[in-house]
Amino acid sequence: MYTETAMLGLDAPLRASERAYRQLRGEIVSGLLAPGTALLEVEQAERIGVSRTPLREAVARLIADGLVVGRRGRGFEVTDISVDSISELYELRQALEVQAIRLAATRRDPAPFLALRDAFVTAPELLDQGDIGVRRYYVLIDELEDALDAAVENPFLVGALRAVRTHLARIRRLARRNPLRLRAAAAEHLLIIDAIIAGDPSLAAHATHIHLHQSLLSVLAAIDEDSASSRSTTAAD
Amino acid sequence: MYTETAMLGLDAPLRASERAYRQLRGEIVSGLLAPGTALLEVEQAERIGVSRTPLREAVARLIADGLVVGRRGRGFEVTDISVDSISELYELRQALEVQAIRLAATRRDPAPFLALRDAFVTAPELLDQGDIGVRRYYVLIDELEDALDAAVENPFLVGALRAVRTHLARIRRLARRNPLRLRAAAAEHLLIIDAIIAGDPSLAAHATHIHLHQSLLSVLAAIDEDSASSRSTTAAD
DNA sequence: ATTGCGGTTTCTGTATACACAAGAGTGATC
DNA sequence: GATCACTCTTGTGTATACAGAAACCGCAAT
Structure with missing residues (x-):
């Protein structure tokens, strides 16, 4: 999603409004601008180096x-993320991803997913390689999402999915990743990919349903943990 | 999403940007600005009476x-609606509405739907009353959607639904309504409402699935018909 | 007849100036 | 001492001016 900047490798003279949008967006998603941060037009315009x-x-x-x-009347502020809103986002996410994957399985074009399948088979080994392995794993996830978007061939659905992923990226930064969960998630992804390759929409949908259920549980648990530990050892990190 | 404006029901001196947005939006949805229409900034700003x-x-x-x-480089244009895009929109709509209705049935608060149930029971009689009856039927649909949005209690999902409904409104203008279809649709709605009242998410979901399937078939058939008749009698309307 | 080139024109993208409204701070009055 | 009002500051909403780029038209040359 935020790879869009990387994709246009050309240093075409970007419009100022586009620059401002990308920068602010990146800063919000990355957490640099924390939820609730008040933003004033003049202040931000000056900081980014564009006019109002x-x-x-x-x-x-x-x-x-x-x-x-x-x-x-008084400026604008970064939307905050409540635990409630996470569950709500997942309710939307589930509807969209289940539909997307169902469609991808229905379209029956396994080609793009065969390579991904191999990659996900070896994902557990990747996840043993520490931080860079995890990073490469996330690249894999991105590729899976891209392949899915392409397979779905539905601008409306893909657009809605992209919006959800943006919010998801913010949420991910709230909770540290659990290595065990990543392994389990890789296995779940593999099952989904296999279902798509097999052209079994129903299986793919159910697998996705379960995957997202587990994912939500994991995220909520991680946040609970974090907030608990930060309560006891406030300045830990 | 754009409910922020609806919430200030007061006739406070509307911002110029808001006026422009509403007018253009209304003109696009109502078909006054046909798909593909090219719009120039200066031209439109002048017409609406705001600055650029x-x-x-x-x-x-x-x-x-x-x-x-x-x-x-050269202005902007109203997005057009292809037959493909209608099917695509319905793929998204199905995902969202099925989820919304499933949630509404799960929430188990039948109160707001009891009155609607009565209204939909008498809907067939309403549809016998010609044009004003049909108009009142559509008001009913709006109320159902509002009740649903309230029952879902999920800003993300409701926001996505609202976006879909906007596009849907444009599509509706493409095809004349079929009275028989409206009667069938009313019965389908009744079934969905009953499922929500009964707190049966699965039944509600399946009923919605079927309803949308029929709705899409009807829309596509109506468009086919219209384009066929306009091919033979070009200047008919 | 067609194609290439240059001038012209129009339109966008951006900056800035101005008006108005909302808030805060201060002073005066009760 | 507290409260109210006024002013002053600050920030948004809008208009407009200016610059750069892209399309159009005509002219000429092949």
Whole structure:
């Protein structure tokens, strides 16, 4: 999703409004601008190095993305993420991903998923290689998502999925990753991929349902843990 | 998503950008601005009576809504609606509505749906009353959607649903309504409402699935018919 | 007749200036 | 001492001016 910047490797003179949008968006998703942060037009325009006009356009897009909310009269602020909103996001995510994967399995074009299958088979070994292994694993996830988007061939659905993934990226930063969970997730992904290759929409849908259920449990548990430990050892990190 | 504006029901002096957004949006959804229509900033700003700055903000929001696409260098244009895109929209709609109704049935708060149930029971009689009856039927549909949104209690899901409904409104204008279909649809809605009241998510989901399947078939058939008749009697309407 | 080139024109993208509204701070009055 | 009002500051909403780029038109040359 935020690889979009990397994809246009050309240093084409980006519009100021686009620059502002990407920077703010990146800073919000990466957590650099914490939820609840109040943002003033002049202040941000100055910081980013654009004038207020393109900045306002950028903010309008961020509001549409749901990353920012306008405040009555006085600037705008970064939307915050409550535990409730995580569950809610997963309710939407489940609807979208189950449908996407069901469609991908129905389309019956296994080719793009065969290579991914091999990669996910060896994922456990990858996850033994520490931090860089984990990073490469996430690249794999990105590739799976891209293959899925391509297979679905539905701009509406893919657009909605992309919006969800943006919010998901914010949530991921809230909780440290659990290595055991990553292994289990890899296995779940493998099952989903196999179902797509086999052209079994029902199996793929159910597998996705379960995968997301486990994923949500894991995220909520990780957040609980984090908030508990940060309560006891406040300055730990 | 764009409920922020609806919430201030007061006739407070609307911002120019908001006025421009609503007017353009209304004109696009109502078909007054046909798909493919090219729009120029200065031209539109003049027509609506705002300056270019708020107009650009309005257009940015319309682009985010998917109602408008920017063109390389030369203004923007109203997105068009292909038959393919209708099926695609329904793939998304199905995912969202099935999930929404499943959740509404799970929440188990039948109160708001009891009155709606009565209304839908008498819907067939309503549909005998000609045009104003049909109009009142559509008001009923709106109320059902509102009750559903409230029951779902999920901003993400409701937001996505609202976006879909916007596009749906455009599609509806493409095909004349079939009275027989409306009667059948009313019965389908009744079944869904009953399932929600009974707190049976699975039944509600399946009923919705079928309802949307029939709805899509009807829309596609109506469009086929229209385009066929307009081919033979070109200037008929 | 067609194609290439240059001038012109129009339109976008951006900056900035101005007006108005909301809040905070201060002073005066009760 | 507290409260209210006024002003001053700050920030948004809008208009407009300016610059750069892209399309259009005409002209000419092959």
